[in-house]
Amino acid sequence: MTTENTELRTTEAPLTGAPTAEDVPLDVEGSQWKWRLGTVATGLLLFALWELLPRAGFVSPIILPPFTDTMYALYTLVISDFFMGHFLVTLNEIFWGFLIGATIGLVVGIALGVFEPLKRLTYPFVVAFQAVPKIVLAPLFIAWFGYGQTSKIVMAIAIGFFPVLINTMVGLENVPNDRIQLMRSLRASKMQIFRKVSLPSASPLMFAGIKTALTFALIGAIVGEFVGASEGLGFLLDTYNFQLRIDRVFSVIIILSLIGGVFYFVLEWLDKRLIFWRQDGV
Amino acid sequence: MPSASGPRFIEGGYQNGKNETGERGVILELDSVAKTYRTRGRGHVEALRPVRLQVPEGSFVSLVGPSGCGKTTLLNMIAGLLPPTSGRVLFEGEALTGPSRDMGVMFQQPVLLPWRSVEKNVMLPAEVFGLEPSSVQERIGETLEMVGLADFSNALPQHLSGGMQQRVALARVLAYRPKVLLMDEPFGALDEFTREAMNVELLSLTRPAGITVVFVTHNISEAVFLSHRVVVMSSRPGRVAGVIDVPFDDPREIDVMRERTFTDLVFEVRELLDKHEDRSGAPAGSETT
Numbered sequence: 001m002t003t004e005n006t007e008l009r010t011t012e013a014p015l016t017g018a019p020t021a022e023d024v025p026l027d028v029e030g031s032q033w034k035w036r037l038g039t040v041a042t043g044l045l046l047f048a049l050w051e052l053l054p055r056a057g058f059v060s061p062i063i064l065p066p067f068t069d070t071m072y073a074l075y076t077l078v079i080s081d082f083f084m085g086h087f088l089v090t091l092n093e094i095f096w097g098f099l100i101g102a103t104i105g106l107v108v109g110i111a112l113g114v115f116e117p118l119k120r121l122t123y124p125f126v127v128a129f130q131a132v133p134k135i136v137l138a139p140l141f142i143a144w145f146g147y148g149q150t151s152k153i154v155m156a157i158a159i160g161f162f163p164v165l166i167n168t169m170v171g172l173e174n175v176p177n178d179r180i181q182l183m184r185s186l187r188a189s190k191m192q193i194f195r196k197v198s199l200p201s202a203s204p205l206m207f208a209g210i211k212t213a214l215t216f217a218l219i220g221a222i223v224g225e226f227v228g229a230s231e232g233l234g235f236l237l238d239t240y241n242f243q244l245r246i247d248r249v250f251s252v253i254i255i256l257s258l259i260g261g262v263f264y265f266v267l268e269w270l271d272k273r274l275i276f277w278r279q280d281g282v
Numbered sequence: 283m284p285s286a287s288g289p290r291f292i293e294g295g296y297q298n299g300k301n302e303t304g305e306r307g308v309i310l311e312l313d314s315v316a317k318t319y320r321t322r323g324r325g326h327v328e329a330l331r332p333v334r335l336q337v338p339e340g341s342f343v344s345l346v347g348p349s350g351c352g353k354t355t356l357l358n359m360i361a362g363l364l365p366p367t368s369g370r371v372l373f374e375g376e377a378l379t380g381p382s383r384d385m386g387v388m389f390q391q392p393v394l395l396p397w398r399s400v401e402k403n404v405m406l407p408a409e410v411f412g413l414e415p416s417s418v419q420e421r422i423g424e425t426l427e428m429v430g431l432a433d434f435s436n437a438l439p440q441h442l443s444g445g446m447q448q449r450v451a452l453a454r455v456l457a458y459r460p461k462v463l464l465m466d467e468p469f470g471a472l473d474e475f476t477r478e479a480m481n482v483e484l485l486s487l488t489r490p491a492g493i494t495v496v497f498v499t500h501n502i503s504e505a506v507f508l509s510h511r512v513v514v515m516s517s518r519p520g521r522v523a524g525v526i527d528v529p530f531d532d533p534r535e536i537d538v539m540r541e542r543t544f545t546d547l548v549f550e551v552r553e554l555l556d557k558h559e560d561r562s563g564a565p566a567g568s569e570t571t
Binding site for chain 1 (some may be wrong): 361362363380381382383385386387389391393395396397406407409410411438439440
């Protein structure tokens with residue numbers, strides 16, 4: 001093939017000031033705003049259904065009280081004089097159950113993670129205990145510790161300590177070996193290795209266990225109150241349920257969810273502040 | 283000073299600005315150091331046959347060989363991190379019983395603690411040694427300047443490139459001025475340009491200061507460029523195949539790689555490696571049959 005013209009063919013692109021349609025940058029900000037709007041719209045739709053379905057009779061208002069009735073029930077509940085007592089009781093149970101349970105989990109987890117012989121000795125018992133679905137222990141704890149807050153705290157501890165224990169133990173066992181070798185090359189003592197390398201290396205896992213423990217402590221306290229109590233939000237929920245005051249049942253559920261949500265966000269915030277480094281295998 | 287049997291040594295084969303006579307103290311001696319592993323069911327595996335080697339103070343010695351030749355095992359034994367099955371490692375005339383704070387180790391990965399800033403990472407040895415942070419502040423600052431990371435003292439490791447992280451690791455080990463630097467393929471994970479730059483930097487940091495370096499690599503030109511002596515190792519079983527002296531003067535520039543002598547040396551190393559690899563049909567190691 002012969003070519004007369006061996007020059008490179010180029011097309012000239014005149015540079016004018018006006019952008020063409022393809023030049024408009026992708027509107028990331030704008031499109032995100034649209035999705036947010038979509039979510040809000042969906043939420044409003046759900047609330048509308050919540051209000052209208054029972055009122056129109058598609059769903060029995062006994063099973064699903066309309067949204068506005070529920071909100072009113074929530075309001076009257078919160079301002080009632082007996083509410084604060086129950087609220088604080090449950091809060092107290094969750095708080096102490098979580099604190100003691102997490103502490104036990106940490107201490108035992110560190111002991112088992114650091115001392116191999118101790119782990120081999122006790123680990124089967126720990127696993128056996130965990131195999132028991134803790135819910136079934138509730139009546140037992142009531143029988144042992146009575147109707148008061150103690151039995152609920154024990155329940156919260158019983159469910160909450162294991163995730164902390166196992167995560168702490170596994171975290172300490174899986175410290176990257178080259179970090180240990182680094183410390184050995186400096187002739188670091190065992191305590192130095194533990195405090196400067198092992199513990200911080202394990203902390204992401206440990207913290208994940210602690211977050212789980214809080215959720216479990218909440219569940220433990222509520223379940224304990226279901227089984228046998230005279231006070232607390234779980235007790236209230238059970239009582240209202242028995243009375244078929246479902247609007248109040250929903251209200252308590254909402255309050256418990258808010259408690260769980262607030263705790264979760266606090267721990268998430270702590271997580272981001274304390275565990276501030278990337279953890280993908282590093 | 284007993285002369286070593288086994289691989290030949292040419293004293294005075296290198297000069298650095300400090301000592302003209304070429305006669306130096308031997309800071310490290312490997313006295314028939316060997317490592318054998320016992321495996322379940324398959325008897326013994328000879329990872330490294332006895333090595334006899336003398337490392338003069340202030341010299342740069344490379345251990346070059348393919349994977350499985352035992353160079354990392356050997357380095358770990360020199361570091362005191364791994365006990366030899368037979369033989370001993372002599373540091374300044376005394377047999378090693380464990381790691382020494384006069385030796386610094388750089389591993390293949392930077393191994394920086396991700397929750398510590400660059401500065402805090404470099405300060406780790408000082409903390410372990412029980413020194414007051416304020417007393418070492420200046421030295422840390424100096425060392426960070428030496429590796430060019432003075433502006434990054436508060437950065438977290440996750441924000442640094444691989445090359446920068448290795449430089450932090452280098453600063454960490456140089457900060458306490460060990461007499462011997464042990465390096466296990468520290469630049470292996472870096473791209474060629476960064477690696478070359480790091481090699482030049484390593485020379486400028488260690489030669490003038492008279493730091494003894496034992497450097498493991500599988501990159502022959504890197505070994506020849508950096509070292510006074512290249513110890514060539516082969517595998518199956520791991521052993522020293524030979525030792526080659528590199529006679530270039532210091533300070534060395536990248537240009538030295540263009541000289542005929544350089545390529546000849548690389549070729550010589552390669553020959554030694556190939557010669558011993560050909561015998562790999564029947565492993566001389568004692569796997570019990």
